[in-house]
Every structure is written in C-alpha cells, then in structure tokens.
Amino acid sequence: MSDIFTYLNQKEVIDSIVLIGSMALFFVGLFGLLSQKHIIKIFISISIMEISIFLLFVGSTFVKGYTAPILGDGFEKFVGMNDPIPHAMILTAIVIGMAVFALGMSFAIEYYKLTGITDIDKMREMRR
Amino acid sequence: MxxxxxxxxxxxxxxxxxxxxxxxxxxxxxxxxxxxxxxxGEKLLEINSQDGVANAVTTVVVYFRGFDTLGEIAVLFIASLGIGLVLSSHSEHHHKVESSFILKTASKLLFPIIILFGIYVMVYGHLSPGGGFQGGVIVASAFLLLLISHQDFELSHSVISAFETLAGVSYVIIGLMGLWILDNFLGNFIPHDISQMGMLVSGGIIPLIYIIVGIKVGSEMSMIVQNLLKRSDNE
Amino acid sequence: MIGIVILGSFIAIIIVAFASIVEKRLADSIVLSMGVGLGSVVLFFIFQAPDVALTEAVIGAGISSVIFLMALKHLKASR
Structure with missing residues (x-):
C-alpha cells in the first residue's frame, strides 16, 4: 500500500495525473457538447471544458513542496514558490467566463421568448 | 439528408x-x-520584491499585466452592456411572491457581513489571497442574496453606472499619470519602499488599482445578476 | 499523500461531470455541475493557488448556479 503512495508522490507521476485527468475532463465536456440537444446542457458542457483548461494551466506549473506565491510569516524572499503567471491568468479568465456565460444565457432566454424553442436541432432561422 | x-x-x-x-x-x-x-515566472518572482507587494499574483495581475487587465475589464463591461440591451427590452411588472420570514431576516443579518468581507478581501489584496476580482464577486453575491429574498428591492441604475464610470475613468487616469511622470503606462509613481512590505499602505499604486478593479467588477456583476433576476416572467 | 488526493479528486470530478451531462432532469444537472466547481476548488487549493480557489468558490458555487437556475426558471415559466 505504501508503495502506491510513494509511486504517486513522484513529480513526473503527478504531472501525468494532471495532464490525463484534465484531458479526460475535456473529453467528457466534448461528449456532452456533441451529444446533448438542450441549450442549457450545451452551456453546462462548455463550462466543464472550461474548468478542465483551468485545471491544466494551474496544475502543470505545480511543483510538489513549493508554497503559494505570497510572502507570509517566516518567508523573507520569493524563492521556492509556485509560478504566479498561470494563477493571474486563470483568475481573470474565471470572472470573464462567467460574464460571457450570462450573456449567452440571456440570448437563449430571449430566443425562447420569441420562438419557444430550446432544442438546438430545431433552430433553423439561419438555414436555407 | x-x-x-x-x-x-x-x-x-x-x-x-x-x-x-x-x-x-x-x-x-x-x-x-x-x-x-x-x-x-521565475524572473518575475525575482524582480517582484522591488515593488514591495507581498502577494506576487497581485503584482502580475495589476502591474506586469496591467494593460491586459484594463482590456479584460472592458470585456466584462461589454458583456454587461449586452445583457442589459437584450433583457431590458420588455416592460417590467413583478410577480408578487413573498419570501418566508426566516429567509428575509437571515438575509438582512447576513448582508452587511458579506459586504464587509468583500471589502476586506478587496483592500487586503496585496497582502493576502484575494483582491479586486474576488472581492467584487463577493459583493455581487451579497446583492444577489438580497435580490432573491426581497422581491421589491432594486438597485438604482444611476448609482451603479456612476460607480462604474468613476472606476473606469480613474483606472485610465492613473495609467496616464504613470505615463506622464515615469514614461510608461501604469508606472508606479507613488513612492513604494521595500521596508514597507507587509503594511497596509505599501506597493504604491498597486492596491489603489486593485480597489478600482473591485468596484468595477462588483457593480458590473451586480447589474448582470439584477438584469437576469428581474426579467418579467409573463408577457 | 498528495498524489493520491490529486488522483481521487480528478476521478471524483470526472464522475460528477459525466453524471451532470447524462442526467435527464435539468435542475439536477445544474446542481451536479456545481459539484464539478467544488471539486476544482479542492484541486486549486492543493495546487497552492489560494487566489484562484477563492474566485472559483464564489463563482462556481454561487453566481454561476444562480444564473443557470434563473435561466431554467425563465425557460420553464412561459410554457
């Protein structure tokens, strides 16, 4: 049992877990995007794909044993800390992503008020 | 076919x-x-200590990527504008469903505490985890609680747009003052000493800009939530 | 210890995400997608990113679910 723990604690193994896990989460979202018909299900699938990208960005620069990039008690210099750049990028991307989702949902609500359709296969205004 | x-x-x-x-x-x-x-980010971490800010993520968001943050706030503003444009085309008449007494009382008690926590997260963004984006969203969630529990509560459009305009204009003005004094946009022109690191007043313009970002994010997210909640239910 | 926690969190997130996609009732699906956000908060905290964890906790569990549920209410109300 302790062999498994020490194997999983290796640096390369943690990197591989992050990569494979976020790839699998991305494919779960892609499956939902291609197979579901309701507009809210489509938005949920896209948000799952978005979360997988966030996890890949933050997780791929994580080094075991390093601390968060914040000076606190007992820390004097910025050494042995994780990379702050992905944190800053993902921080803003989460807030912007939420606002854009709200914009998409408002379009869906208005479209439903006008036509009464939530199934994306029946949205045929742009087709000839 | x-x-x-x-x-x-x-x-x-x-x-x-x-x-x-x-x-x-x-x-x-x-x-x-x-x-x-x-x-x-190794190089950024090395030069980060010159700015006297304890939280390196704050320095990256506000100082090294300050111009990008201005663009991201513009994206947030455009999304909020689009929601207001799409959803406010109908006249509003509310359906009167009274919330329960417990929900009303609890939300009244919790509202000032959540607002206080949001402002704390905003102001201490350069010392501890937190900052403008998180604090603004926490303030918006406090207004969300009040909007759900009290049917007749409504945020004033003019007050919100005054806050938003003031925050956006002062962001650009601080950036242009940096350009005027130090020859680069968003230059840190307020004196910032490394020995001040860890104090509330430290880091020059960095906490100032993060508070401005917090005000802008908070007002825009509150407006988005209110537009989605107060949409008329019956034609 | 940290490896097994990361592995377990990823497996839990993937299972909850799949359940959220194949679930037939939409309200349950939205609540399960909140579970994905919660699991990612745990992972961000393990990855030593407290700023991102704070943002994701407020957005993923609070505001995003309310926006989805309100949209669902608007879509159901005028049927």
Missing part, C-alpha cells in the same frame, strides 16, 4: 479534434515539459 450531413460533420470534427488533442498531450507527456516553459 441535411440532418445526416450535420451528424457526419459533428462526428468527424469531434473525432479529429480529439485525436489532435490526444497526440499533442501524449507528445508533451513523453518528452516532458521543457523547463523554461514550466518556470516562466
């Missing part, structure tokens, strides 16, 4: 995208990530 072609296009494009991603990620895994990509 049309539907059949659509299904084929979706399947093939999905399979192609999946294969491309799998190949890319397997490639990265087999050859491992190059060390220079993995530690792109």
């Amino acid at each position: 049309n539907l059949k072609r659509d299904v084929a296009v979706q399947t093939y494009s999905g399979l192609g995208l999946s294969a491309l991603l799998a190949i890319t990620i397997l490639n990265i895994m087999l050859h491992n990530m190059p060390q220079s990509v993995k530690r792109a």
